Amino acid sequence: MSVDTAKEPQGDVVSSGPGGLEVQPAPHLTDPITTRRLMLDVIIALIPAFLASLVFFQWNSLRVLALCLIGCLATEYLFNRVRNKPNSLSDLSAVVTAIILAFSLPPTLPWFAVLMGAIVAIALGKMFFGGLGQNIFNPAMVGRAFLMVTFASLMTTWVAPAAEPGPPVPTDRVEAVTAATPLAQIKPGDPERPLPETWRLFVGRTAGSLGETSVIALLIGAAYLLIRRTIDWTIPFGMLGAALAFAAIAYLAAPGKFANPMFHLGAGSLVFGAFLIATDLVTSPLSKSGRVVFGAGCGVLTMVIRQFGTYPEGVMFSILMMNALAPLIGRWMRPTPLGGKARG
Amino acid sequence: MSEPSLGKQFTNGLWAENPVLVMLIGMCPTLAITNSVANALTMGAATTFVLICSNVVISLLRKQLQPHLRMLVYMLIIATFVTIADYALQAYLFEMSQALGPYVPLIIVNCIILARAEICASKSGPVRSFVDGVGMGLGFTFALTILGVIRELLGMRTVLSYQVLPEAFVPWVIMILPSGAFLTLGLVIGLVTWLKTRKPADSRQNKDLEAAA
Amino acid sequence: MGSMLKQIWLVLVLSLIFAVALAFVDQGTAQRIAENRQQQVQALAQMAILGEPAVGADGQMQFKIKLEPVAIQDVQAAFRVTPAEGGDETLGYAVVVEGIGWDRLLILVGLSPDLQRITGVQIVESRETPGLGERIGDEAWRDQFRKPTAQPLELVKGRAQSPYQVEALTGATISSDAVTSLVNEATAKALAQLK
Numbered sequence: 001m002s003v004d005t006a007k008e009p010q011g012d013v014v015s016s017g018p019g020g021l022e023v024q025p026a027p028h029l030t031d032p033i034t035t036r037r038l039m040l041d042v043i044i045a046l047i048p049a050f051l052a053s054l055v056f057f058q059w060n061s062l063r064v065l066a067l068c069l070i071g072c073l074a075t076e077y078l079f080n081r082v083r084n085k086p087n088s089l090s091d092l093s094a095v096v097t098a099i100i101l102a103f104s105l106p107p108t109l110p111w112f113a114v115l116m117g118a119i120v121a122i123a124l125g126k127m128f129f130g131g132l133g134q135n136i137f138n139p140a141m142v143g144r145a146f147l148m149v150t151f152a153s154l155m156t157t158w159v160a161p162a163a164e165p166g167p168p169v170p171t172d173r174v175e176a177v178t179a180a181t182p183l184a185q186i187k188p189g190d191p192e193r194p195l196p197e198t199w200r201l202f203v204g205r206t207a208g209s210l211g212e213t214s215v216i217a218l219l220i221g222a223a224y225l226l227i228r229r230t231i232d233w234t235i236p237f238g239m240l241g242a243a244l245a246f247a248a249i250a251y252l253a254a255p256g257k258f259a260n261p262m263f264h265l266g267a268g269s270l271v272f273g274a275f276l277i278a279t280d281l282v283t284s285p286l287s288k289s290g291r292v293v294f295g296a297g298c299g300v301l302t303m304v305i306r307q308f309g310t311y312p313e314g315v316m317f318s319i320l321m322m323n324a325l326a327p328l329i330g331r332w333m334r335p336t337p338l339g340g341k342a343r344g
Numbered sequence: 345m346s347e348p349s350l351g352k353q354f355t356n357g358l359w360a361e362n363p364v365l366v367m368l369i370g371m372c373p374t375l376a377i378t379n380s381v382a383n384a385l386t387m388g389a390a391t392t393f394v395l396i397c398s399n400v401v402i403s404l405l406r407k408q409l410q411p412h413l414r415m416l417v418y419m420l421i422i423a424t425f426v427t428i429a430d431y432a433l434q435a436y437l438f439e440m441s442q443a444l445g446p447y448v449p450l451i452i453v454n455c456i457i458l459a460r461a462e463i464c465a466s467k468s469g470p471v472r473s474f475v476d477g478v479g480m481g482l483g484f485t486f487a488l489t490i491l492g493v494i495r496e497l498l499g500m501r502t503v504l505s506y507q508v509l510p511e512a513f514v515p516w517v518i519m520i521l522p523s524g525a526f527l528t529l530g531l532v533i534g535l536v537t538w539l540k541t542r543k544p545a546d547s548r549q550n551k552d553l554e555a556a557a
Numbered sequence: 558m559g560s561m562l563k564q565i566w567l568v569l570v571l572s573l574i575f576a577v578a579l580a581f582v583d584q585g586t587a588q589r590i591a592e593n594r595q596q597q598v599q600a601l602a603q604m605a606i607l608g609e610p611a612v613g614a615d616g617q618m619q620f621k622i623k624l625e626p627v628a629i630q631d632v633q634a635a636f637r638v639t640p641a642e643g644g645d646e647t648l649g650y651a652v653v654v655e656g657i658g659w660d661r662l663l664i665l666v667g668l669s670p671d672l673q674r675i676t677g678v679q680i681v682e683s684r685e686t687p688g689l690g691e692r693i694g695d696e697a698w699r700d701q702f703r704k705p706t707a708q709p710l711e712l713v714k715g716r717a718q719s720p721y722q723v724e725a726l727t728g729a730t731i732s733s734d735a736v737t738s739l740v741n742e743a744t745a746k747a748l749a750q751l752k
Contacts, residue, residue, distance in 0.1 A: 110514070112514070113514070124527070146518065149517060149518045149521065149523065150516045150517050150518040150519075151514060151516075151517070152517060152689060153727075154514070156727075405567075405571075408563075408567055409567075410560070410564055413564050413567075413568065416568065417567070417568065417571060420568070420571055420572060420575060421571075421575070424575040424578065424579060427579055427582070428578075428579070428582050431582050431583065431586040431590070432582075432586065434586065434589075434590045434593065435585075435586035435589040435590050435593065436589070438590075438593035438594075438597070442597075442682070445684075517689075521686070
């Protein structure tokens, strides 16, 4: 693995001549935006969704998140130790990976599976490639994909959220109530339960993974990120727009067979994926147009998997697939250099 | 070029130039059939048989072979022994041959055999070629078995169909899928490379060690 | 020119030697290989019709049934099953059909002597995904197919409501579907052609 040569830390100083005039390698323009600040913003943006998950899944939500944090941080620390690299825990990227992974897992996932996902996310998804900035795939999604293949049945066992109106769910025994996710319910041949009303999807009172259920909480966080300009509108716009357009066409063509677009927007992790996963700076293209294409690809693939695939949810695989294409999109639509002419 | 001792020729295939773990050839069976130990052992044995026989026969014929015809003759010889191995498996280990499917006939295109024919058998005597075939064959079997043990243990809780891990252990399905083969192979190769580069690093500096890790 | 001729002779002679060697190997193994194939089908047919495994406690194959080929068109193979210890009583019929799940899929369907019931379904060959599609091999799941043959079976997700419905394996719809349609194909052909 010849990873180390390409990227030396900024401390690599070129000394010219005996005078001691020191020239740092490019870039010379600096910006106060650090990785740490970006990551801190993302963490802040995820807080509302976390609070929502606490309400819905209670102790389980805390348990999964804690295990993810332990797994991710410990793996990152160990890799840095073994490879004698400066410690990268303080850039908080591992924390973000941990939270995103935790939010994408079912609340009842057993501890060993959660830990394994966290370790795989950091080790296989990030450190094997050489650390932050060199990974091709979104680490959290690598961890989740690994779990999805490894523990397929555990990963698709969902529980109904607590605080369910109507027949009271005994809150101390939430684990016992399994329920299908709204997306699993629209798969052909499972018509037993009526679909939840769309408002419920937006508030989050449906079965699902920790962070994906409450769309409103996610949107609050997303708004914060947009205002802070940590993320820009391109990828979420592309992804949601393409997904909704696709869903609308399918719905208009065969309303009985496909669910309506608003349902698709509220169900599953489309909003979560669009604002918080696909927008990962490392694994998406640099240029604005490239990011729109990237997002649109994610959106279309998500809907294709949801409506025609065997898996009920397609956000994870669509993002991973588009991650793989991101360098290609990047070549196709290069960003305009600072001060350069915009290309026609 | 001075020839190494026969002992060295033997251990060469087992470790120093292990076909799978060091030279990275013969990847197709390595990735395809190592989801159980029994598969790995059978495939290793069949390949070793073909390797030894073709090495010896090619070595005996080496003086007669003209460069432009040698590939043709190699393939003829290898195909013959592979067919024999395939028939023998179907006759005496029927279930195993069903499990291995097309991968037994595919030994014909296994790079290891052609590589050894070209590198060793066409240049050295039958005894050395035989030793080389045994060493390389065992090295191949060894690598396959390591992968097989890891994958079967984690993917099905068993080793050679005996349950080793407790019922409480949830099998890692990914390990018996092709992606598990890639992951395991990558990690094992990394480990072997680390072990191999470690020794000289003791006397030199620690830098090499880190680079390898 | 001389070396050219020598080369041609070398290849010819080698080919001849190898061909003879292979012919001997084939002679020596052909019968055993055919027996193995036959035994595999026989064992599965016994399991499908009598519900008893053919492998005894000592690991040796012991068969309680004999297979006698019958003609059904467009299937891999079809047999009338009779007792191993003589007698011409029909114990049932075994039909082997081939289809595609995620990959080649070969199954054996056991039918009662009057063709009114499916007595068992066995997987002869499959390469479905381990952990998902490969669960078509689970006995509990395959036992669902032991149903009357009056109507084609229907695969459903979730609970089966009628006696002609089979529950799909979760996460393995395509494999379940392939098996169900193969079973239907086998029974339909047997019903049409054996009457």
